[in-house]
Amino acid sequence: MAMKIYALLVIDVLMPLFLLWGCTHDRARTITGDLKSADTFLEGRKVYLKNWETRLFVDSSRVTNGKFSFDKAADTSGFPFRASIYYETGDSSWPHRIIGFRNPIHKNYGESAFYAEPGKMELVLDTIIKRNRGEEVIFIIEELGKQTLVSFQHPRLKVGQTPEDLKYNKSVITRYPSSIELLETLYANRSHIDTAQLRSLISLFSPALSTHTAYIKTIGYLNAEDQANAGFPKIKLKTPTGSFITGIKQNKAPYHLVVFWASWCAPCRKEIPQLKRLLRGNEQMLAITSISIDEKEDQWQKALVSEKMPWDQLLVADASSIARLDKEYDISAIPVWILLDSKGKLIMRHMGYEEGKDGVDGQVELLLLRQSNADVKKGVK
16 A cells, blocks of 8 residues: 655644743744763764754754753744754764653653743753664753743644534633644644634734734635635745746646645655656646745755756745635645646645655546547547
């Protein structure tokens, strides 16, 4: 059986204590680590801070005398962001290994992520455990920040649509109206929650979060009009040369394959050779457009140079456009490809990467072959 692979655009979810606070846009934040000795295996090695929103390492530091620090733990949005720390292993087959953290609330829980928040976060080594493939490093966070405190509580939203589910979700959000974790969780589960309930729940969050990406996307999702089979939506898209357009190019080919992807999505990148194979020999029957949902344009541009895809490339230009596409085609996990007819109406939709006859090249090639045979029988030239 073929294995389906896709990249989820969601995060783990969570629940908790009574706590209220306001988000700040003070971007100054520092993270320090103390290994309590200069004799650990990490001495002289690099450690890296990863932003889970961008999937990129945003800072690095070399362990010196048992200590390290990150001083660039800021995010362009100004909001706290979900982060992890990795150390270099020296093994080219597994170059980075994630560092863990003790959860002081749930004693038996280990955590792999926290929120990089304004101010100073101090990490102190708890233990180093030898494993078959390297060492497991575990730190204690001296004082949990407000967002991390809620995250370590593991609050959770229910995805049902009953009045009881709504009541429960309202109670959780009311406890934590400034929780980025819960806001991102709500957005991640948007398609599983009734629209009226979703509108009610988003209104419970603090106004301080109204400029957060997840809030903007949720509002855009709610405001997007359903226009099933009315053609590809008019949205704001950016070309590689920097110009803006409001939709995909109309082609003479009878079929148009639109692929939603991102530079950071490994399954998406793995699918590109299939797309190249599919296009070869089918140029008269098929046009392809790849639409990236990258938030970092430079990463998209670098991927274009690396992948050399000989078809139209576009970047979704704003959150409301992503919300519109998500409402229309459900791009909560990628890759997603859709096949449109010459009028822009949806024929097929597929989520995830697969191989063989279930791959994008296998499925679309079969459809084109069937259509070609049908045209021959009808005497269409």
